[in-house]
Amino acid sequence: KMYRAHMLACRFPAKIQCIVRRDAHLLCLKSPIFISPVSLLARCMSSHETPAHWKSTKQICLENKSHMNFLPVPEGSWQENYNKRQKKWNIMLLASVAALGVTCFVLYKSGSIYLHTYDYRKFQPLRSDALLAASPDKEETSSRINTTASSLLVSEEDTSTSPSCEEEAIVRDIPAHAQYMIIGAGTAAFGAFRAIKARDPKAKILIVGEENSVPYMRPPLSKELWFNEDKSEVENMQFRQWNGKKRSVYYEPKEFFADPKKLNTLVNGGIALVKGRKVVKLDAGNKTVWLSTGEKVTYDKCLIATGGKPRNLPILANASPEVKERTVLYRNIEDFKRLNAIVETAGSVAIIGGGFLGSELACALGKIGQKTGLKVYQIFPEKGNMGHVLPEYLSKWTTRKVGKEGVDVMPEQVVASTAFQDGKVVLTTNEGQSVCVDCVVAAVGLEANVDLARSSNLEIDPVNGGFLVNAELEARRDLWVAGDAACFYDVKLGRRRVEHHDHAVVSGRLAGENMTGAAKPYWHQSMFWSDLGPDVGYEAIGIVDSSLKTVAVFAKATEGDTPKAVVEATGDNLRSEAREIQSLAGDSVKKSPLDTEDYGKGVVFYLNQQKTVVGILLWNTFNKMSIARQVLRDGARNEDLYEVAKLFDLYDTAVGEEEPPAAEKVSK
């Protein structure tokens, strides 16, 4: 055997020589030994004989021989040794498992991997919580997401299989099929269901909303509701319009809505509302949606009107629990109720954000503060209120007005740190100023609710956010999106996403019409408005962005038009007049030539690069929106805008008159 092994090991050319020499050596060996073929092969590499001073093969074999003496000799207890080895290996195992765990954790946290799962069992509807006691609802939402994340490892079932077992267990309280399905129960949903019913009288509409409320309008939450002195009316979410008439924020009372269980049996159709549930996944091809509570519903036509959720600032999101308890991310009825309760007992409040919501809230709370002594601060990074909308001179003027409403405005400041001291929240800005307040309100923008897009492979617009839809608001076949969440193609002004009330109504209505076969593109321009106290109110249409070039025409304030003149005429005391003069004198230190002007009423045109009018702002000028719409539609490209402004007849109404700016707007 050895001989054969040796033969195989040797290279072919050298074989003959090997055979001749090895024979003699092998015969000398007394016992059969396994000769390492490698060493012999190495030795035979050259064709010559091995040099004489090398050890002979026999010697090597004897030296390498493995015999019984080489058997391991036990030293010490086997058990001990075993334990030591096991311990070493166990430590290695644990360390590697820990490394794997850390890697998975880091991967998940950094967002490198996304698991398309949702644990239905963890979902809880939003609590209707009006008191300070609990943490804010927004925190609940984020903690809910975290708990679902941590249970991902447990509940990675396919979404289509898990609900089916639950369905058999519980009796369904919503239909399995909906002719028209509306996801979201806000203003766009309202516009849509009205339009659908108008065109398809016997339609069966199922609305699924996350909030525990029937559809309602948002503008009064930052304006009229705060001005209503009647507490019982405010409890019922009722406010007074400019003409004195009482109105509720709810579009329709709850009796208007049909019972979801009976929806498909109603001969004349109906509108059923399911509250407190969220749609978590949608299959556009199979026209199916899955709810957070496990139900699966199929539809014929569907509208996504999920709106948005308020943005949070990192500095507030990472603040201590005491600060977070006293922070309100303002958007809903629940937030209004909470802030209303806080304001009754608080001594001071800080509003972060200088846009529409922030400024309107500041004015409303400032007005309350003038009566109750509530101190109101407003902190924002822009140079003035509505800095992103109004041209700089107008923004600065507005800021002064807001200041006169009793608000301590702090422009060009960003909150750098938060702290909780002596029962108050201390906000310190990057300029070094700090305010101590009982409550913080954040109004820093809106994020479109596009969770559904991620779980359902719908397109999200990277520039504007929101679901990407075409000019007819269609995302996919028989699937439309309207309202704050829709990034649509405006045939006149290009692709954009609008977050205003009128747009929600108009786009909701358009979507409803298209769902019943109208196939109309977005054409009717929506408008928006804002009121900041009794002196300042404006309406606007189109793209109103302060970074655009603007041309404005203002009615020159004659002596009889200034608010000061009005004050004189009404015989108000000199002290108020003196205060006005002082404040104006103080402002004249500013270098800008436009600062000392008084902007009574006028019109501002916003122009794009091609000198086309893309937006119009009507400053304290009312009832002229239809003219603005026409001008916008035309574009007024080569026109002298001074001449165009004449069309608005600015001297039509006098300044200071208690015009009802909000009358038509609120009711629209």
Add this chain to the structure above:
Amino acid sequence: MSYCKKEGKDEVIFATREDLDVPSTAIINFVEDEADQQPGLILPNGNINWECPCLGGMASGPCGVEFRNAFTCFHHSKADPKGSDCFEAFLCMQDCMGNYPELYPAPKVSMSDELSQMSAGQEGMNLEEVAGDEEKTMPDLFKTEGKS
């Protein structure tokens, strides 16, 4: 005296009343857009505009279909007084509305009262796009409709 100021990219013109009174030389294409027109309650072709905000939630509520039948019948009625041949439709509607007292709180007017209200006014109607807050109550709607 009007004057103009400029701050960066923003131009501001302050104009006096006299200057603005001079007729405008701007040429703006005022498009008579079908889509933009707010048709009001009655469409140009004579049909009822069910999307009119003046109707409020009437046409879309639980009794929407009954209301539509009654109102359509009334609108096309050529009898004198107008709508007197629509008794069944109105009865149906009132029956339905009785089931939802919170939604339709208008006092239950008797049929004869309603009809007399309708025949009361015969002047030309001028019902433009009215805002939602001026939703008509039931008798109002038929009264103004009667004016057409």
